[in-house]
Amino acid sequence: MSETPPTARPATFGGRLSRRAFLFLSGLAAAAGGGVRRADAATPPGMPARGAAPGVAQVAEWNALLAECGDFPLYSALFGRRSRRFGWGMEIPGGPLQFKSEKPPVGLDDFERSLLIAAGLGVSGHHFGIPYSAAEPGLATYAARYTGRTAPAAAGIGNCDLFYTDDTGTWFVSTRDAGDDGNWAHDRLSDAERLIAGVKDRARQLAATRIELPREEPHYSAHNLWNANVPGSTVFMPVANVSEELLGFLFVVAGSGYTVFDDLHGRPAGELEPFFKSGLLNPDKQYALSYLEQYILSCSSVEMGDIGHNIALALQAIGLGGWFFSGISPFSLMGAAAAKGVPGLGFTFETNPRWGVPNPVGLRGVYEGYCPPFHQDMRAAVEAYVELKFGKGGTYDPATPGPFLDNATIKAEAQPPAPALIDAVVAIAEYIHATYGKFPGTVPTIYMRFYTQAHRLETAFYDRFLRDPYLATHARNVARWLKKRA
Numbered sequence: 001m002s003e004t005p006p007t008a009r010p011a012t013f014g015g016r017l018s019r020r021a022f023l024f025l026s027g028l029a030a031a032a033g034g035g036v037r038r039a040d041a042a043t044p045p046g047m048p049a050r051g052a053a054p055g056v057a058q059v060a061e062w063n064a065l066l067a068e069c070g071d072f073p074l075y076s077a078l079f080g081r082r083s084r085r086f087g088w089g090m091e092i093p094g095g096p097l098q099f100k101s102e103k104p105p106v107g108l109d110d111f112e113r114s115l116l117i118a119a120g121l122g123v124s125g126h127h128f129g130i131p132y133s134a135a136e137p138g139l140a141t142y143a144a145r146y147t148g149r150t151a152p153a154a155a156g157i158g159n160c161d162l163f164y165t166d167d168t169g170t171w172f173v174s175t176r177d178a179g180d181d182g183n184w185a186h187d188r189l190s191d192a193e194r195l196i197a198g199v200k201d202r203a204r205q206l207a208a209t210r211i212e213l214p215r216e217e218p219h220y221s222a223h224n225l226w227n228a229n230v231p232g233s234t235v236f237m238p239v240a241n242v243s244e245e246l247l248g249f250l251f252v253v254a255g256s257g258y259t260v261f262d263d264l265h266g267r268p269a270g271e272l273e274p275f276f277k278s279g280l281l282n283p284d285k286q287y288a289l290s291y292l293e294q295y296i297l298s299c300s301s302v303e304m305g306d307i308g309h310n311i312a313l314a315l316q317a318i319g320l321g322g323w324f325f326s327g328i329s330p331f332s333l334m335g336a337a338a339a340k341g342v343p344g345l346g347f348t349f350e351t352n353p354r355w356g357v358p359n360p361v362g363l364r365g366v367y368e369g370y371c372p373p374f375h376q377d378m379r380a381a382v383e384a385y386v387e388l389k390f391g392k393g394g395t396y397d398p399a400t401p402g403p404f405l406d407n408a409t410i411k412a413e414a415q416p417p418a419p420a421l422i423d424a425v426v427a428i429a430e431y432i433h434a435t436y437g438k439f440p441g442t443v444p445t446i447y448m449r450f451y452t453q454a455h456r457l458e459t460a461f462y463d464r465f466l467r468d469p470y471l472a473t474h475a476r477n478v479a480r481w482l483k484k485r486a
Contacts, residue, residue, distance in 0.1 A: 054110075054193070061480075062111040062192030065318065069115060070189065072317035072473070080316045080471045083323035086462070087455030090227050097465055101458045105232025106481060107167045108454060111192050112318055113234060114199040116454055118184060119314035120236065120307040121162050121175050124148040125183040126403035129156055135256040138413035139396075144248055144389055146402050147179035151306035154299035157248040159241040160307060161367065163206075163345060163448075166234040170207040170345065172366055178202060180401055206366070211235075211344055213332050219342070224327035233322075233455040237333060238307040240300035240447045243370040246440045247385045249296055250425045251417060254280070258287040260428050262435065264442075270431035275424045289432070290442060297443040304450050311452040319477030321457030330448040334360050347446065348373065352437045359438050360446045369446055371439040378429040378439060382422060390416040456481060 054062070089105030092098050108116075127148035133140035143156025153160070161174045175181075181198070188195040211229065213219040220228055229235050253260060259281045260269040269289050275281040305324075312324045331337070335344035336358045349358040362368035375381040389395045396414035404410040417425075432441040439445060459478050462469030 059193060065111065066115070066189065066192050066195070068473075069314075069317040076471070077313040077316040081312055082469075083325070084315075084321040084457055084462070084470065084474075085227050085323050086458045087227065087230075087232060087321050088458055089232050090230060090455075090458060092226060092461075097461075099458075099461045099464065101461065103456070103458065103482075104485075105230065106456055106485070107232050108234050108320070110196045112320065112454070113164075113166070114196045115318055116234075116236065116311045116314050116320075116452075117162065117164075117173055117199050117203075118189065118195060119150060120238070120311040120452070121160075121173060122150045122184045122188075123175050123178045123181045124150060124185065126179050126401065127153075127156060128403050135252075136415065138415050139410060141389065141396060141414050141417075142248070142252055143395065144244070144385075145176060145179065145395055147176060148183075148403075149175060150310050151303055153303055154245065155248055155252065157245050159244045160238055160300070160303045162307065163237040163239060164234055165211040165229065165237070167210060167231060169205050169209055170211055171203050171205050173199065173203045174367075175202050204366070206345065211333060213328070213342060213344070219329050219332040219337075221327035224325065228325070228328055228453060230455075233453050235328070236308065236311055236452045236454070237448055238304035238450060239367060240304050241367065241369060241445075242296055242300050242443055242447050243381075243439050243445045244385065245300055246293065246296045247370055247382060247425070247429065249292065250428055251421065253287050253292065254424045254428065255417070255421055257282045258285050259283050260289055260292065261286040262431070263288040263290050265435070269435075270427035272424065272427060275420070275427075278420060280420050280424055293440045293443045296440065297447065300447050301449065304447070308450050308452040311454070315452075315454055316471060317473060319457070319471065319473030319475070320454045321474070322452060322454040324450065324452050326450050328451060331358060331360075334446075334448055336360070350438060354437065359444055360448075361438070362446055367446065369439070371433060371445060378433050379426045381439075382426045382429055386417065386422060390414075 086092070086099070086101070087105070088103040089101050091100040125148050126146045127143075129143045129146060130140040133142065143158075145156060145158045147158055149158065151160070158176050161172065161176055163170070163172050165171070184195075184198060188198040213229070215225055227233075250260070257280070259272060259276075261267070262269045268283070272281055272283075276283050308324045312322065315322050332342055333344050334347040334349070335342075336347075336349045338344065338346070345363060347360045347363045349360050351358045361371060362374050364374070368374040370381040370385055371378065375384060387394065391397070393400055396411050396416075398408040398411040400411075401407065402411055429439060433439040435441060457470060457474045457478060459470060459474065
C-alpha cells in the first residue's frame with residue numbers, strides 16, 4: 001500500500017476544513033521533526049525518549065494539538081466514534097477484508113497518552129457530594145472521597161483507577177485521591193507540558209515491558225488475536241475495587257435500617273439479633289445479598305465503562321484509531337496464570353472449589369482489596385474504611401479540602417458512624433467472608449473487564465474497504481506521523 005498521506009476526511013458536521021484547521025495543519029507541517037524508528041522501538045520517531053525534555057518545535061506542536069482538541073465538538077466525538085480496529089503494523093490474514101499494513105507499529109507519544117488518560121480519569125476539582133439523607137443527621141456521609149473526575153462514581157465512593165500497557169512498559173495511574181490537584185481543565189488542559197507532568201505525577205511504572213500474553217485462546221478472544229495488545233498499541237485497563245464499593249453501600253443499607261438477607265441460604269447475613277433488639281435494623285425490611293452484590297458490580301462496571309468510553313471519545317479528537325472492547329481475558333491480564341509463566345499485572349488471586357473462577361484480591365502496595373490478606377480480618381477492613389472517611393486527613397476532616405464555601409463548618413456537621421452501626425457492618429462483612437470464603441461473596445473483590453485500545457489508524461485499509469471510515473482528525477494524525485518517519 002502507498003505511504004502517501006490520505007485525503008483529509010470531513011469531521012462529522014461539515015465537509016470543508018476551516019481556516020483554523022488549515023492554519024493548524026500548516027503549523028504542524030512546520031513544527032514536525034524527522035527521524036526513523038525501528039518497528040519494535042518504544043520511542044516514536046521524531047520524539048525524545050520518554051522522560052527526556054521535548055524540543056521547542058515539539059512543544060509547539062503539542063500545544064497546537066491541545067488547542068485543536070479543546071475545540072473539538074462533543075457531538076462530533078459522539079457521532080464520529082467508531083471501533084477502528086486496524087492500526088499500523090497489523091494484518092488481517094484472510095477473509096474478504098484481508099489486508100497487511102506496510103507501516104511499522106508506532107506507539108503513542110507522551111502528549112497523546114496523557115490526553116487520553118486525562119479524558120478517562122482526569123480530575124475536575126471536587127464533586128458536590130450528597131447534600132442530604134434522611135437516614136443520618138447533619139451532612140450526608142455516603143461519599144468516600146470528594147475528588148471529582150471525568151467519570152461519575154456511585155455515592156461518591158470513587159475507587160476506580162487505571163492500568164495501561166504499551167511499548168514503554170506497564171503502568172498504574174491513580175487519581176482517586178487527587179482532589180487537591182484542582183480542576184485539570186484550568187491549567188493542565190491549557191498547556192501540553194503541564195498536562196504531561198500532571199499525569200506523570202499520578203502514574204507509577206510497574207514493569208519496563210508490555211504485558212505479554214500467549215497469543216491464543218483463552219488469553220485472547222479469537223477475533224482479537226490479530227490486533228489486541230500488539231506493538232504500537234496502548235491498552236488502557238480500568239479497574240474497580242468492588243470490596244470497597246460494597247463496604248460503602250453496607251453502611252448506607254444498614255444505616256437505613258435494612259437487614260441484609262442471604263437469599264441463597266435463606267437467613268440473615270450474620271448474627272444480627274442484637275441489632276434487631278436495639279432497633280438499628282428492621283428484620284422485616286430485607287435487602288437481598290445477591291441483589292446487593294449485583295448492584296455493586298453493576299455500579300463498578302458502569303464506572304469502568306465510562307472511563308473507557310471517555311478515552312474512546314478522546315480518540316476522535318486526537319485522531320487515533322482504537323476501540324472499546326472486552327476481548328482479552330482479565331484473569332490473564334491480572335495474573336491468574338502466573339504459575340504457568342504468564343505473570344500479567346501480578347495480582348494476588350485466591351481459589352476455592354466452590355467458585356467458578358479465581359478471585360483477584362489485590363496488587364500489594366498498589367491496589368488492594370478491603371479484605372484479607374491485605375487486612376487482618378473484616379473488622380480491620382471495615383475500620384480502615386471508616387478511617388479513610390473520618391480519620392485525620394480523611395474525607396470529612398474539617399481541615400481537608402472540599403467543595404464547600406465554608407468547608408470547615410459544613411464538614412464539621414458530618415457525624416462518624418455510631419459504634420453500633422460499625423459493629424453491624426462488621427457482622428455482615430464477617431458473615432459474607434466466612435460463608436463464601438471471600439468478600440464480596442458472589443462477585444469479584446477486584447474487577448477488570450473492559451479496555452480501550454489506542455493505536456495509529458491504518459487509513460489505507462479503511463480507504464480500500466469502508467465508506468466514510470474516519471474523521472479529518474484521523475487523516476491529520478496519519479499525515480503528521482508519516483512526515484515524522486520520512
